[in-house]
Amino acid sequence: MKNTKTLIFYILTLITLVVIIFASAFIVLSKTLFKTSNASQTNTTNSSEKAVQMPITTLADAHSNLASNNDVPILMYHYIRNVNPTTDKLGYNLSVTPTNFENQLSWISEQGYKTITLNSYCSNPKLAPDKSIILSFDDGYRDAFNNALPILTKYNFIGTFFIIKSKIDRLNYLTSNQISQMTAAGMEFGSHTVTHPNLALAKIDKIKSELTESKQNSPVFAYPSGKYNQIALQLTKEAGYICAVTTNNGVAKSNSSLFELPRIRVSGNTTLETFKKSILTGKGL
Ligand SMILES: [Zn+2]
Numbered sequence: 561m562k563n564t565k566t567l568i569f570y571i572l573t574l575i576t577l578v579v580i581i582f583a584s585a586f587i588v589l590s591k592t593l594f595k596t597s598n599a600s601q602t603n604t605t606n607s608s609e610k611a612v613q614m615p616i617t618t619l620a621d622a623h624s625n626l627a628s629n630n631d632v633p634i635l636m637y638h639y640i641r642n643v644n645p646t647t648d649k650l651g652y653n654l655s656v657t658p659t660n661f662e663n664q665l666s667w668i669s670e671q672g673y674k675t676i677t678l679n680s681y682c683s684n685p686k687l688a689p690d691k692s693i694i695l696s697f698d699d700g701y702r703d704a705f706n707n708a709l710p711i712l713t714k715y716n717f718i719g720t721f722f723i724i725k726s727k728i729d730r731l732n733y734l735t736s737n738q739i740s741q742m743t744a745a746g747m748e749f750g751s752h753t754v755t756h757p758n759l760a761l762a763k764i765d766k767i768k769s770e771l772t773e774s775k776q777n778s779p780v781f782a783y784p785s786g787k788y789n790q791i792a793l794q795l796t797k798e799a800g801y802i803c804a805v806t807t808n809n810g811v812a813k814s815n816s817s818l819f820e821l822p823r824i825r826v827s828g829n830t831t832l833e834t835f836k837k838s839i840l841t842g843k844g845l
Pocket of ligand 1: 698699752756784785
């Protein structure tokens with residue numbers, strides 16, 4: 561009887577030990593299995609991330625074949641108005657209709673471009689945010705206030721207006737009051753000289769007075785009719801301007817000469833397709 565009890569005790573102890581050993585083995589084994597499956601899951605995630613990254617890299621490559629991230633298109637406008645192409649051919653070429661202007665700004669906005677001032681661009685071209693664009697307007701015509709400003713503000717955009725000092729308050733040109741209102745609305749005003757002379761032909765003293773007497777709220781300059789030479793360029797620098805735009809075709813690059821910045825001319829006959837292409841390729845028109 562006693563022997564039987566001892567035997568049962570030994571058997572139970574043995575069973576308990578076997579159960580403990582199997583349980584421990586199971587725990588160790590399941591932990592190893594869990595780690596392996598976790599690792600394989602991480603690998604799967606990595607490879608799926610790689611798969612997702614591929615098209616992005618391809619897109620970036622495609623983008624670098626077009627405009628580079630540091631390229632900044634500087635668009636050049638004159639009049640924003642409706643004009644009859646048959647009775648005023650020159651005026652037509654210099655004019656973009658308010659409808660076309662709005663379509664252009666709408667597309668720029670959809671593409672995610674942000675307008676910046678020429679001053680901020682020239683202060684450090686390499687720091688220009690991706691998808692920056694500058695909208696510039698030459699000569700300071702009155703339709704800048706009547707037609708361009710409402711569309712610019714609708715899209716939360718700003719523009720850079722190059723003013724001919726002697727034309728302020730003249731018929732069809734901006735008034736001082738309109739310039740003040742536009743300045744308050746965040747618009748930038750640069751100089752376009754006092755009398756719009758050809759700076760490539762003007763005498764040094766004349767160039768100097770045209771440059772110094774025409775300064776606006778921003779130290780940026782536009783050569784009248786895009787005409788300049790090395791003397792005019794040097795005098796522009798010496799007069800305290802930080803950069804100057806030309807009428808040379810192209811997109812400003814981070815290594816562009818700050819006193820010979822190219823622009824994209826937008827004319828009366830610029831179609832929306834041509835407009836898009838000139839910005840997307842970074843090559844201008
Ligand atoms: Zn001009």
